[in-house]
Amino acid sequence: MTESPLAALDDQQREAASTLRGPVCILAGAGTGKTRTITHRIAHGVDTGAYSPGRVMAVTFTTKAAGELRGRLRGLGIEGVAARTFHAAALAQLNFFWPQVAGDTAPAIIDSKVRLLGQAADGIGLRLDAATLRDVASQIEWRKVTMRSLEQYAAARPNGIPSLAIGRLVDLQREYERVKDERRQLDFEDVLLACAGMIESEPRVAAAVREQYRHFTVDEFQDVSPVQHRLLELWLGDRRDVCVVGDASQTVYSFAGADPRYLLDFASRYDDARVVRLERNYRSDAAVLAVANELMRGRPGALHLATDSEPGPAPEVIAFDDDAAEASGIADRVAAQLSRGIAARDIAVLYRLNAQSAPLLAALSARGIAATVLGGKRFWDLPEVRQALMALRGASVAPLAGSFASTVRDVLRSLGLTDDPPPAGGALRDSWEARAAVLRLAEDAPEGTTLRAFTDELAARAKAQHEPALQTVTLATLHAAKGLEWDHVHLIGMNEGLLPISYATTFEQVDEERRLAYVGITRAARSLSLSWSRASGARERQRSRFLQEIGTGTVREAGARASRGGRPRL
The missing domain is CATH 3.40.50.300 (P-loop containing nucleotide triphosphate hydrolases)
Structure with a gap:
């Protein structure tokens, strides 16, 4: 060095x-x-x-x-x-030392608690739907990572979960452990x-x-x-x-x-x-950092972020009439950003709950804007990508008829890749974007790369879950967005009951919701909008207390109201 x-x-x-x-x-x-x-x-x-x-x-x-x-x-x-x-x-240590300690191979790792929980539930006469089984799996994970016995767990969570009383919940977890041990299996937390x-x-x-x-x-x-x-x-x-x-x-x-x-x-x-x-801070505009700092002012362990760059326009706070108007209005804003030459990959819409993505996807698709929802199926597990990898692997054993990049392009074209994307969003656009991402990896490969080396590199990236950037707008929950960044971020649903979420009732739970909002805000590099809706169906809503805490000194109101069409009424 x-x-x-x-x-x-x-x-x-x-x-x-x-x-x-x-x-x-x-x-x-x-x-x-x-x-x-x-x-x-x-x-x-x-x-x-x-x-x-x-x-x-x-x-x-x-x-x-x-x-x-x-x-x-x-x-x-x-x-x-x-x-x-x-x-x-x-896991590496367990696999290495288990034979030395126990004299046999380490137990197998189960890939799904839900399947085994369903079998355990049948064994004790419980009939539970998939959603309840997923809730039970989450309870098992929490119990194990906090190192609690079943008795300690019952004392810490005396109310169980909404669809299952604590006594039956403990019975089910005990049966789950029995079945798992009987089969010589470990779950993720057991490792x-x-x-x-x-x-x-x-x-x-x-x-x-x-x-x-x-x-x-x-x-x-x-x-x-x-x-x-x-x-x-x-x-x-x-x-x-x-x-x-x-x-x-x-x-x-x-x-x-x-x-x-x-x-x-x-x-x-x-x-x-x-x-x-x-x-x-080397990511965000000074105006974005001012909002983040204000939100976390006085919180335990809070850092004061600063940058040498000049502040741009203050982040916007936008009020919409209802949820449909919010989805439509944000989609209009994204469309306007794209029309100004901003790349789709540099735009993200963030929200608290997965359910908030559906109206956004519909509104964006109606405008011909492709979007990718983070937290969905992994890129390397997409059928189009798996098909592309198999076809490229097959092509790698034959002599190249042209250049490396042109060969990859020809293989992907045979699978349906066209020069231009489909005009609207939806499944066809998603498939096109996935294949186009594989082609971009080939175009960015170092000079002299062979098709065999390229397919080996793709396999290594798949194993490491190193996903390429898609050329689409990103939709993501705040949890899924952690650790990522975009130039332009729209944080929606800044309502009481959504952010903070309705079941955050204690001081500690509300504080965690505040940190989620902070994570969302600090994903933005150049511009930030914060929006909320006055109603959801027939129910009136209130703006989030976090908007009140941020105050008016670091943001600008884009309009007191917005119509169902999404355009602010000034």
């Missing part, structure tokens, strides 16, 4: 990246370059001889994020670092629990793991659950060489067991911890 990894960092990032030893806590606000800081810190450790790459584990929460970490480290000339999710790291239990009970396993990994970095530490934190403690043993990175203002998974106190209390747990704050 010819240039120091610290050279390309700002002062705050450099302070974090140059602190290589001891407990380190990096409080990294949205858009402050935390992934850059993490990877350059590891590269600096390797460059100076403080770290051996094979002794470093970087833990994050998604397969995609782990793949990005590996890719960035590779770009810095660093190979051999274990960049994994908690589950991937635990963490079993790995932690094995390290805790087997000194030779603990010693081997701690010998292998000496330096730990944990991203998104605000989303760590009790079982993940316990596993990290066991990996560390009595050592203190851990760096955690997070932002308490982006804790939005408390319902799934995440506990931001591990981040907020890190400096109390380690009295010699070095705490570094990253507050220089």
Whole structure:
């Protein structure tokens, strides 16, 4: 490495990246370059001889994020670092050590709790629909990641779920565990629990793991659950060489067991911890940051984001007559942005609930605007993409009749790709966009790429769930949008009952909803609109308290009302 990894960092990032030893806590606000800081810190450790790459584990929460970490480290000339999710790291250790400890292979991992729960329900005479089974699966996940026994779970959730009393809910979970054990199977959460239990009970396993990994970095530490934190403690043993990175203002998974106190209390747990704050934002316009800062003013652990760029127009607050007018009005605004030359991929519409996407999709489709809903079927699992991969793999065994890119284009054309997209949205446009995304990957491939190498690269991307960017407008829930960014964001449904959601009744639950709004706001780079509707059907609605908290100093009202056609009445 010819240039120091610290050279390309700002002062705050450099302070974090140059602190290589001891407990380190990096409080990294949205858009402050935390992934850059993490990877350059590891590269600096390797460059100076403080770290051996094979002794470093970087833990994050998604397969995609782990793949990005590996890719960035590779770009810095660093190979051999274990960049994994908690589950991937635990599963690898479980598969390696289980035969040594138990004398046989590790149990199989089930791919669906719902299917097994249905069988368990039948076994105790319960007839439950799929929605209820999914709710039960969520309860099992929460119980396990918070490390509660069935008795402790019943005490913590005495009301059960709406369609199932706590007694029967416990019976069903007990039967689920019995059937699973009988079949020698583990679920996703069992992997963490079993790995932690094995390290805790087997000194030779603990010693081997701690010998292998000496330096730990944990991203998104605000989303760590009790079982993940316990596993990290066991990996560390009595050592203190851990760096955690997070932002308490982006804790939005408390319902799934995440506990931001591990981040907020890190400096109390380690009295010699070095705490570094990253507050220089490289993503958002100053006007967008002003709204975000105002919303989180005074909240525990809140960072004050700043940028050197000049502020653009203040974000807009738009009131519509009802939900239909809101969907129509936002679709009109998206159409206007596209007509000004803004790329569809740079526009997102965000919302609290999945159900809010349907009227938006209809309104956009009516205007011939293609949109992709995040959280739907994974790109690499789409039938059109799987068909394209199979056809390209088949073509790779024959001699090329033309250039690499032209061969890929010809194969995709044989499957239905045309030069121009279908004029309207819908399934045909979705299929076209998927095939076009594969073609763009080929067009962006390095010079000299062979068809065989290209198909191998696609297979590797599919395994890592590294999805290409589609040339469409994005629709996403606030949870699905976390970690992403767009130039132009429309955050809809800023109503009481939606954001915050109606079942957020405690102070902590409302605070989590506020953090969700903050996540949505900080996805925007250049422009932001916040909208709400005065009615849903015959029911009147109120604007969100979060709009009241933001106030009028950082936003501009686009109009007191808007008609059903979506145009503001000034």
